[in-house]
Amino acid sequence: MRVILADDSVLLRPGITKVLTDGGFEVVAAVGDAEQLLRAVDVHEPDCVVVDVRMPPTYTDEGIRAALAIRRLHPEIAIMVLSQYVEERYATDLLSMGAESVGYLLKDRIAHVGEFLDAMRRIGSGGTALDPEVVSQLMVRRRKDPRDRLTPRELDVLRLMAEARSNTGIAEALGVSGSAVEKYVTNIFSKLDLPASDTDHRRVRAVLRYLEG
Template sequence: MRVVLAEDSLLIRTGLTTLLTGGGYEVAAAVGDAEALLRAVAEHEPDLVVVDVRMPPTHTDEGIQAALVVRRQYPGMAVVVLSQYVEERYATDLLSGDTSRVGYLLKDRVAQVPEFLAALRRVLDGGTALDPEVVAQLMVRRRRDPLERLTPRERDVLRLMAEGRSNSGIVTALRVSHSAVEKYVSSIFTKLDLTPTDVDHRRVLAVLTYLNS
């Protein structure tokens, strides 16, 4: 089984390469950034991609975004994402579509070599491998009210959005400035984990969340 590995830390990348090789995998490429990962995937067409969530240049979400590109462009390719700690939004993004051949593991699990290799095998066999801490946090998130993170004023703004008010209408109703309303709306989107996309209307999704809560 051929693997392409993406990890910006040379020390961790070298350790993972040694671990994977010892586990019977052929590491076709071990790279340090997301762009190099996508090039390596196109060149080697591996069976498995292992990628860190945070990659250069900004060390925010380059890794997870590259993983999502791989998932779209190579639907049959297994992808395992490694993260320093649980980041719910990234886990949700990764699992929002087909959940076969996908994994999200904390880096701490790598030290538990037999379990880590078993998780990779499970993903390669068409299954899913989720770190227990990821599962626990996602379950807690599912149980709690998604609106509980909003301030009272943000709830007022969302209620008016649900009534069909535009930002100008909210300005009039609450007697606040346009800039204040824009800040409230932006904060609502952030707290409800509604990231900008080309296909979804965040205002509509926020209203649906309000109506379903």
């Protein structure tokens, strides 16, 4: 597998290169920032890129943004993202574009050379490799989402609310009574933790919660 490595650390970059080379991978380029990564991808057409999340010049999200751009332009290239910490928003952004040939590992995982190389081979063959810490945090986030409490019928009602339907319009669309819709709406407010208020419109807030998904 032909690999491009992107990491700004002048100490870590040679180490990862050696680990990959000793593991049977061909590192065709090792670069220090996202712009160099994107240029190297166009030149070398690799099978996989390994990229740090935080890179110059701002050390915020240059790496993940480059990974997402590569994913859009070259979906055949496997992506392995390395991160110092669990940053679930970045993991979610990457996985939202498809889980095939995608990995997201904490940098500490590289010290476990066998696991790291197995993860690289897995994404190279079309699989997914997620750090256990990433999976754990994504699952916690999922459990905390109050929308998961809604039944399929309540989600239908909320979807129609988002289309600006009145209770009468929702009842007609679903073929149920007006009183049934009122009950569904009440349940939705309760499950989304939206108490009655003189200052907020609960129906609007419920729709905003729906649109977040």
